[in-house]
Amino acid sequence: MYLDAILNPLNEAQRAAVSAPLVPVLVLAGAGSGKTRVLTHRIAWLIQAEHASPYSILAVTFTNKAAGEMRGRVEQILGVPPGVLWIGTFHGIAHRLLRLHWREAGLTQGFQILDSDDQQRLVKRIIRANDLDESRWEPRDVAWFINSSKDEGRRPQDLKGGNDPTRAQMIRLYGLYEEACARAGVVDFAELLLRAYELWRDHPELLAHYRQRFRHVLVDEFQDTNAIQYAWLRLIAGPDGHPFVVGDDDQSVYRWRGARVENMQQFRRDYARAKLYRLEQNYRSTAAILMAANGLIAHNSGRLGKTLWTNGEPGLPIQLYAAFNERDEAEFVARRVADYVASGNRRSDIAVLYRSNAQSRAFEEAFIAGRIPYRVYGGLRFFERAEIKDALAYLRLLLNRDDDGAYERVVNLPTRGIGDRTVETLRDEARGAGISLWKAAAARSDVQQGGRTANSLRGFHRLVDRLAKETAGLPLHEQIDVVLKESGLIEHHGREKPSQDAARGETARNEARLENLAELVSAARSFAAESTDLELPPLDAFLAHAALESGERQSDAGEDSVQMMTLHMAKGLEFMYVFLCGMEEGLFPHQRSISDLEALEEERRLCYVGMTRAMKHLYLTHAEQRRLHGMDTHPAPSRFIKEVSRDIVAEVRPRASGARAVAAARLRREQPAAPAIRFRTEEPPPPGMRLGARVRHGKFGEGVVLNVEGSGPHARVQVNFEQQGTKWLMMQYANLEPV
């Protein structure tokens, strides 16, 4: 591929970023501005123009999906054989490093990965084992403390309790948790990152090797990095490196789980030579949608500053619907969806977005009533299902008998007469001797030859040993097949309950579980076929895969259906038509964020993310009455509605309230009000004052045109200044010059 071919498909800003010199680079990439394209083309550029070896490239993302897309596109552009480039998630890459250097990292060779559920169970066991009150020490809170400590790079010994007994206890539990993990040979997600960081930090020779190798480090969604991820990046890039990071501070919506937008500002401080590029041209949405989004996000402070613009259609104004209640809101959306579908649109081009999952219910009911196929995202994913985790627990035991979490999960599944009492004594014995449950039980059933429980335990151990022996050397999917059958798991779920006719629902659930187990076998088959990872035995690799890529959500795709999801899940996606629902104070912004400025600004960013998902039409809806936790509330419309310039909003019908609204909601076939949109319909905007143009003002400095009203000397422009924020100015007096 020639250099022209790399640069030609790009706009000027993208081209500048892609062909930037080998210095640290921060790309501020707005929503829909072609950020993935810039990353992939940058990689191509490094290889073609800078003659970088494909082996010298390390590209990091947050999700497997993003990593997969990036890898696909790079390999397509360059024709590089798969697997040469290190493209992966932070966790995936950390995992790979730890497998390669498990000894230096202080891990066991066959270490396994705990998902958050496994982690919480383990924390709970530790709390119980220490006779602590679970309501005082909630496993969720303790796990959160442990994870956020790790995210900050802190080990128990780095933490001080001070005068705070609660904190001191948390630190103690963190320490006990670490010991339990070490004993069982397991690591949680945060541990992967922290260990990978410590591995390099504490082994200069290793670090030197990898620095030499990965000369080119690229990072996607940089605004989502947490402290340890950023520290890790700085280690690998080194003081003289040139990391290429892409992010959007306006789309930072994961502060609550440790992401630090400040890393973007910090990056510029840490790398004084860093160059900043802005991608502001948007290829996704209409001008109306972008103006609404720009106007909203301008209310946030401390932004790096960026305004989206487009050469495309002005588009329809944002439609605002004030519903009577959540049912009316859902019925309105359902009617609009039906209209869109009737005029030939695909249902999958339509998205219903909301702040919290509970809101989906009303929409589901309306869609069912209207016979509109829909798909709700969220909920359990494949590898998180109970029956799948049971099966995985057996597989984990095959590799590592000391995995107490797995042991407890299946020691009595299917039931084999090993009750809570037995397990409890086992736990005590194991803890007393500082050994695993497996070892404790093995010691015991040897001693007490005769007892019934001892027999059961021995039976279980023999089963596991036998499965290990029988499956050794078999292809992966056959290994799993054998384990499923001989462990009794299949029979357990397949067992009919003949006596009860009423148990039909149960039969259906059982069937679904059996299907899932069958799916596990076929997932293993295709995993083995596709996996190029030769560094790990297949079963180890498959278990890591199951933990790190928990799989698709809800697989019953196929039929064209309306997409329903939370705003967080919608990040990174795009839809022709977007309904942003539940725009109410207390719901969005959420009650818990209203009194904290930082949290409130994050809610605003979330709203910005939601709005910028829409390509053609955007609806904002709110309800005047809503049932929340069983109580009727009368929430005020979200402040975010008011923060969108009124000029680009059209109310779907005149706001009604009270009794009138009841009738109106029932009777009115709502018609959109005459569009209130006033920008560039008849008259062209003043020269140089194109939407999104950069301008300079004598006093306020540089800014970007958000909005233009009228023409000639009476025209007014709304400008978002980098320093001063958003202002309306009269063309006549403002003396704006195009930049």
Place this chain on the structure above:
DNA sequence: CGTGGGCGGATTTTT
């Protein structure tokens, strides 16, 4: 050992 009723809590979620 499995189930039903009482109780408390109820953003957002990837890895």
Place this chain on the structure above:
DNA sequence: TCCGCCCACG
């Protein structure tokens, strides 16, 4: 209101 979890009972 509704869901998930814990405990007591059969």
